[in-house]
Amino acid sequence: EVQLVESGGGLVQPGGSLRLSCATSGFTFSSFAMTWVRQAPGKGLEWVSGISGSGNGMSYADSVKGRFTISRDNSKNTLFLQMNSLRAEDTAVYFCAKGGRAAAGPIYFDYWGQGTLVTVSS
Amino acid sequence: QSALTQPRSVSGSPGQSVTISCTGTSSDVGGYNYVSWFQQHPGKAPKLMIYDVSRRPSGVPDRFSGSKSGNTASLTISGLQAEDEADYYCCSYAGAYSVVFGGGTKLTVL
Numbered sequence: 001e002v003q004l005v006e007s008g009g010g011l012v013q014p015g016g017s018l019r020l021s022c023a024t025s026g027f028t029f030s031s032f033a034m035t036w037v038r039q040a041p042g043k044g045l046e047w048v049s050g051i052s053g054s055g056n057g058m059s060y061a062d063s064v065k066g067r068f069t070i071s072r073d074n075s076k077n078t079l080f081l082q083m084n085s086l087r088a089e090d091t092a093v094y095f096c097a098k099g100g101r102a103a104a105g106p107i108y109f110d111y112w113g114q115g116t117l118v119t120v121s122s
Numbered sequence: 123q124s125a126l127t128q129p130r131s132v133s134g135s136p137g138q139s140v141t142i143s144c145t146g147t148s149s150d151v152g153g154y155n156y157v158s159w160f161q162q163h164p165g166k167a168p169k170l171m172i173y174d175v176s177r178r179p180s181g182v183p184d185r186f187s188g189s190k191s192g193n194t195a196s197l198t199i200s201g202l203q204a205e206d207e208a209d210y211y212c213c214s215y216a217g218a219y220s221v222v223f224g225g226g227t228k229l230t231v232l
Contacts, residue, residue, distance in 0.1 A: 035221065037168075044125075044226035045160070045168065045211050050219050059219035100173055107215045108158040108173035115167060 002026035002111045004096050009116030016086050016120070022079040022096030022113055029077040030054070033099035033106045036070065036081050038092035039115075048094070049081065050106040057105075064090075086120045093117050126151065126212055126224035133230040139200040142227045144212030145193060150222050152193035156215035159188060159197045162226075163208045171210075172197060199229070207231040 008020040022034070035050040049070040051058040058070050069082040079096050094116055097109035127145040134140040144151065144159075151157055157175045160168035170179050172188035175195065185201045195214070199206055212224040 033219075037223075044209075045162075045213075045223045046125075047213075047221040047223055050221060052219070057219050061220075095167060097168075100170070105215065105219055106221050107154075107156040108170065108213070109168075110170050110173070110179060112167040112169075 002098065004098060004111055004113035006094065006096055006113045006116040009094065009118045011119045011121065012086055013122050014087060014120055017082070017084045018086065018118060020081040020083065020094055020096075020116060020118070022081075024077045024079065024096075024098070027098065028102070029072075030074040031102040033104065034072060034079045035097050035099070035106050035109060036079075037095045037097055037109075037112075038090075038118075039095070040089075040092040043092075046092070051079070052105065053099075053103065083118070086118075088120050091118060091120045124222070126214060126222055128210075128212060128224040128227045130225070131228045131230065133232055134199075134202045135232045136202050136204065138202050139198060140202060140229065142197045142199075142210055142212075142229070144195040144197070144214075144224045146195075146214055146222070147193055150214040150216040151190065151195050151212075153217065154215045155190070157188065157190055157195040158213045159186075160211045160213065161206075161208045162211065168211065202231050204231050 036048040100110040159172040
C-alpha cells in the first residue's frame with residue numbers, strides 16, 4: 001500500500017525557516033518524480049515544487065523561487081522541502097504527492113499525503 | 123505561471139450531467155496531453171480522478187470523463203450523485219518540470 005506522511009509543519013515567525021519531510025512507503029521511491037503542493041486556508045491548490053526521481057531535475061513556482069529548496073533522500077524514501085525567509089502568504093497546508101508514471105516528469109499525481117499545516121505569523 | 127481558469131461554481135441535480143471547463147494556454151493545456159483532474163472534499167487530500175486528459179485511475183467510476191480541445195480541457199460528470207459534491211481542480215504540465223493548477227470549481231448537487 002502506498003503511503004505518504006508529511007511532518008515538520010508548525011508555527012513560525014516571518015523570516016523564519018522550516019523543513020518539511022514526506023516519508024513514503026509502498027513503492028520504488030527513486031523511480032518516481034515527487035512534488036509539493038500547498039493550499040492556503042479557504043483557497044485552491046498551488047503547485048510549489050517538483051523533483052525528478054533521481055533528484056537531478058527540479059523546479060519551483062515563482063512565488064517560492066530562491067526561498068524554498070526541494071530535495072530527496074532515495075536511501076530513506078523521503079522527500080524534503082526546506083523553506084527559508086517565510087512570509088505570511090506562505091501559510092498553508094503543504095501536501096506531498098507522488099508522480100503517477102515511473103521515469104517520467106510531474107505529469108500527474110496519483111497519491112497524496114494528508115498534509116502538514118505551516119503557519120507564518122508573529 | 124498563471125493559474126488555469128475554471129468556473130468558480132457549477133451545480134446540477136442528482137442524475138444530471140455537469141461539465142467543468144479548464145482554460146489555459148498553448149504553454150500548458152494546449153501544449154501537452156497531460157491534463158489531470160482532482161476531487162477534494164473538505165478537510166481531505168485531493169484525489170486523482172482523470173489523468174492524461176481522459177484516462178481514469180482504477181476505482182474511479184466511469185461517470186467521470188475528460189476531454190480537451192485546444193487550450194481548454196473539460197471534466198464531465200454524468201449521473202450526478204450526492205457524494206460528487208466537492209471541489210474539483212484541473213492541473214496541467216507546463217514544461218520545464220513545472221505544473222499549474224486551476225483555481226478550483228465548487229460542485230453543488232442540488
